Amino acid sequence: MLSAAAADVGYKEGRNNDTKHGRWYGLNFNPWCDMAVSYWAQQSGNAGAVGHFAYCPSHVNWFRARGQWHGRNAAVKRGDIVFYSWDGGPLADHVGVVTADSGPGQNIATIEGNTSSGNSGSQGNGDGCYRRVRSRASVLGFGRPTYSGGSTGGGSGLSRAQTTIGGLVYGYGAKGEHVTRVGRALVAKGFGKHYSEGPGPSWTDSDTANYRDFQVSLGYRGSDADGVPGPASLARLLGATPGKPALAPFPGAAWFRGEPRSPLITAMGRRLVAEGCGRYADGPGPKWTDADKRSYAAWQRKRGFGGSDADGWPGKATWDALKVPAV
Incomplete structure (x- = not known):
């Protein structure tokens, strides 16, 4: 520290x-x-x-x-x-x-x-x-x-730290669909041996141990291989290439209703503008506003949704279709 x-x-x-x-x-x-x-x-x-x-x-x-x-x-x-x-x-x-x-x-x-x-x-x-x-x-x-005892899991030697990447929390205790996505990506790459069940939406010591194995495979050593994602290793895990950047996983509907402030909101807004759905007088910026909600509603309508399904609150299907880059 x-x-x-x-x-x-x-x-x-x-x-x-x-x-x-x-x-x-x-x-x-x-x-x-x-x-x-x-x-x-x-x-x-x-x-x-x-x-x-x-x-x-x-x-x-x-x-x-x-x-x-x-x-x-x-x-x-x-x-x-x-x-x-x-x-x-x-x-x-x-x-x-x-x-x-x-x-x-x-x-x-x-x-x-x-x-x-x-x-x-x-x-x-x-x-x-x-x-x-x-x-x-x-x-x-x-x-x-x-x-x-606060940053390591007792005698396990596994980090209990958390980090925030693109507005999403990773590491021990983090929760959400993005955690499941990381676990599935680890299993797909052959780094799932520490799961007795799962992966699931809650980050556990098993996720940390598997992610540490993945970091070691990339050449990380010592404290750099602590099992806590960093932007570079996470992009490698989720399939980023020079011509195809990693996409931001859906952070969950509740996250947006908390009026977040994050670079992820700016990235989303830029994608909405690129799709012709921007309804911004100024921006987009990192703070979720009514302009973001109006813009997202326009994107939902463009995708064929109507009524209460085009209320401006992001859902997983429209989020994945928007292809927001990881930040």
Whole structure:
């Protein structure tokens, strides 16, 4: 976790909070401190222990619910996730990762994204990623990830991390038709020996073990062969070629009703425009809007659907026919 964070020290954002962390998370052009923490966790195989968040108060509640919350003046350990409240209120405004142990009430050393290198700039919406040493004055508290047991499955040695690719979650505990599709692709390529039954729509240790075998077959070694999909290996598994890119699996009807924000929505919108079904005044963009729904309804009508079957909510049949590229 700390190595992943250290690799970003000195990283500078682009205009309007344009960052690799925001693009990865699917919420670019927004304050990105917690997206950076989530990114470092994913990069280091610790997403299951650290969590996957863009909104600091939700991340705090996650640690509280797991019994992993410590008060502002507690003793601090390397790898703790520190949350700040600049106005002293109950809601977290900013977050970073602790890089050194310190005693109760002592200053803390951190790496933080979306902050400033000194005290003259914005502390919670700065221009980059920096090492900082801070007093406890603005600390709200600390989340303490269970790194040894939170990112690996007990004695199995299998990663319990998750990652998000094209708006879809992969890795232990992920659910959806896209998980079944990965499992079937693994079996088709001869990497299904760890299934006692399935594959199915819930990602289990069996999926991780089979995916690890597939990664090894591609030449990945060590932590790169952890059984958690990455964009490159996933594209190889799902049949992408230079002339035929991998297609995005249907993320499920419920996903769209949650008004998602993801590069997958932009890719879908571009395909709708290419099919002559775009109903956008501006866009398409990563946030699901009524314009996306109107455009998708036009695509459904083009495919011969009518009435309630052309309501603008994507279904698997029309999604597969649209051939949205994986992002």
